[in-house]
Amino acid sequence: LVPRVVGMSIPRSSDMKAWSIFVLAHFKPFSTSHRLLSEHESVEEAFQAYDFSPQSRKVMLNWESVHECEDERD
Numbered sequence: 001l002v003p004r005v006v007g008m009s010i011p012r013s014s015d016m017k018a019w020s021i022f023v024l025a026h027f028k029p030f031s032t033s034h035r036l037l038s039e040h041e042s043v044e045e046a047f048q049a050y051d052f053s054p055q056s057r058k059v060m061l062n063w064e065s066v067h068e069c070e071d072e073r074d
Helices: 017-028 042-048 054-073
Strands: none
Touching: 017 042, 042 054
């Protein structure tokens, strides 16, 4: 399963800050009353602390595979 993101490109995992916020926004539930980041937490800290499901990890690996295919094509 490789979900296609419409309207923007998927950041590479090598850009840790962009990757972390992108992945958290996709897989960590949040709302106006339940913030994505705690008040004194960095994006990277939130990413490291969050327990991603096996399905979420699979999707993340597939997103990285898309980048690898694009790199090989170029």
